[in-house]
Amino acid sequence: MPTIDVNEEEILTAFDKGQLKSVATKSELAKFKAAARATAIKDRRVNIRLSSADLNDIQVKALEEGIPYQTLIASVLHKYVTGRLAEQPSGIKSRSSSAGKRRSA
Numbered sequence: 001m002p003t004i005d006v007n008e009e010e011i012l013t014a015f016d017k018g019q020l021k022s023v024a025t026k027s028e029l030a031k032f033k034a035a036a037r038a039t040a041i042k043d044r045r046v047n048i049r050l051s052s053a054d055l056n057d058i059q060v061k062a063l064e065e066g067i068p069y070q071t072l073i074a075s076v077l078h079k080y081v082t083g084r085l086a087e088q089p090s091g092i093k094s095r096s097s098s099a100g101k102r103r104s105a
Contacts, residue, residue, distance in 0.1 A: 002064075042074070 004012070014020050024032070050058075055069075062069035079085035 039078070 011020075022029075058072060059069045062072040065072060067075075076085060
C-alpha cells in the first residue's frame, strides 16, 4: 500500500474530525452524481483470455490498489478508450511493423 505523506495525513485527520466542508453547489453535485451513474453502468459482459502471468500481475496490482482485479481491468480499459490512458512508445519494434519495412525495402 502506498505511504501517506504529511499533507495527506493532515487531510485525513481533518476529515475524520468533520472539519472539511464541501464547496460544490447542489447543481454541481447533481452533475457529478449523474456522471458517476453513467460511468458506473455496466450493462455488458465480456470474456477474455489472458496469460497466467498477466493475470497474476493484474491481481497483484489490484491488491496493491485495494480494488478487485476485474474493477482494475475495467478501469484501465475505460481510461484507454476515453483517452486518459495512453500507450508509452517503446524501443521495441513489433513484428508487424518490421515485417512491413522489410517488404517495402
